[in-house]
Every structure is written in structure tokens, then in C-alpha cells.
Amino acid sequence: MDDENRDDGFTWCRTWVSEVALADQETTSDFESGPRDLMVLDWEQVKGAAQAAFNVWVDGGELQWAKEVWDRTVAAGFANYSNEIERHRAAVLFFGLAGLYRDFCSLAWDERDAPTYSYWAEELNLDDFVLGQLVGPDPGIKKKDALNHVVNAARPQVMTLLTQIFGNVDSLFVALWRAGPDSANEEDDDCDEDELLTDAEILNDATPEKVAAYMWLDSGADVVLDPF
Numbered sequence: 001m002d003d004e005n006r007d008d009g010f011t012w013c014r015t016w017v018s019e020v021a022l023a024d025q026e027t028t029s030d031f032e033s034g035p036r037d038l039m040v041l042d043w044e045q046v047k048g049a050a051q052a053a054f055n056v057w058v059d060g061g062e063l064q065w066a067k068e069v070w071d072r073t074v075a076a077g078f079a080n081y082s083n084e085i086e087r088h089r090a091a092v093l094f095f096g097l098a099g100l101y102r103d104f105c106s107l108a109w110d111e112r113d114a115p116t117y118s119y120w121a122e123e124l125n126l127d128d129f130v131l132g133q134l135v136g137p138d139p140g141i142k143k144k145d146a147l148n149h150v151v152n153a154a155r156p157q158v159m160t161l162l163t164q165i166f167g168n169v170d171s172l173f174v175a176l177w178r179a180g181p182d183s184a185n186e187e188d189d190d191c192d193e194d195e196l197l198t199d200a201e202i203l204n205d206a207t208p209e210k211v212a213a214y215m216w217l218d219s220g221a222d223v224v225l226d227p228f
Contacts, residue, residue, distance in 0.1 A: 038082050039081055041081060041094070042074050043070050043074070052123070053120050061180075062180070065179035070097070073094075084130050088131060096155060098115060099115045107209065107224065108176070110209065114228055116227065117147045119228075131146040131147050135149055135150060152227070173217055
């Protein structure tokens, strides 16, 4: 990916920051001028939600995949926040990663385990009023659907983030595949290194399910499973 596209891909983060600052100024009585201390929605804060969200398989590498991706998200500065709107946006990004992973599982392994964002959000103490601010003036979105709406709407940003982290769709596909049900066998101490699949072998073993999952990623990874 060239530098121009890379910069364009992350303009959403800079836009969010400017919008958030204005919204926070308008809705918070104790707003003060000047810079605010940045905080971080790090792995320890999302770990409880992650254990519920990345829990499709009994023995899989999905939780480790989530940790690695979120740690890199934190390192890139996209989990920083200085107010509640920004914290909620970071949480939405995290839930978006979980939603994309579950969509991938539904296509690659026909494991249709729909996301339950409202349940996972309990671990992060998300507020309905702040979620309403993120939705904006849309009378068609009910209060109970606000979180599902903003997470689904963040899918393009989630894909941009993952593409930047993994570099290309091939590498992203392999990482998602390795996080699935076969990862337990690969991590087995008794497993011979010669038995481990290479990235090329994973990509070239073109089952109909794999092809569908790959094409879905390559075309932008639209939302597949409707959240509860």
C-alpha cells in the first residue's frame, strides 16, 4: 500500500478526534480549555469483554489473536482517549474487531455465532447517552440498537486498521485462519514442525468456504451476522 493510501486510510481517526472534542465541549459542563491528559483503553481494560467476544472455539487461538491486534492498536495510538466519547469510540473499534472475527468464522467454518455487543459492553461500562451521541440525530435508531448500529457502521475503519496491521489481505486471512479451530493442533508441543501448514499451504488449499471468506475480506468484509 502506498503512502498516500495509508494516510487516507487513517483519516477516520483524526476526524473522530476533532468531532469528539467538539461534542464533549458542548455536552460536558466542566469542559476546560487546553490539552487533556490522554488515557488508554488497553488490553487489561478490554480483557474481560474479549474473553466473552473471542470465544467461538473450545481450543483456538482467537483470544491471543485479539490481544496481539489490540496491543498493536494501542501502540499505534488508536485506543487513546481524553473523554468518554473517545473512550466509547475506542470500545466500538474493539467490538468491531470481534464482530469481524465472528463473521469470518461464519464464512470459513460455517460457525454462525452472532455477536452480542450489548452483553460484552457490560464489561466496559458503556453509557447509553454517550452511545446516543455517537449515533447522532437519527430518529430511526432505537436506544437499544445504538451500540449495534455504531459497531456495524465502523466496519470500514476496522478493515482499514487490520489491513494496516497485517499489510495485505493474504496475511490478514492467514492470521484469522490460524486463530480458528486448527490453531490448537499447531500449538501442541507434540506437533512436529514439518506438520505445520505454511502460509502458502493455507492460502492454496482453496475450499469453497475458504474462497468465500477470502473474497469477503478482499471486497471490504461487509457485516454478515446480525448482532443480538
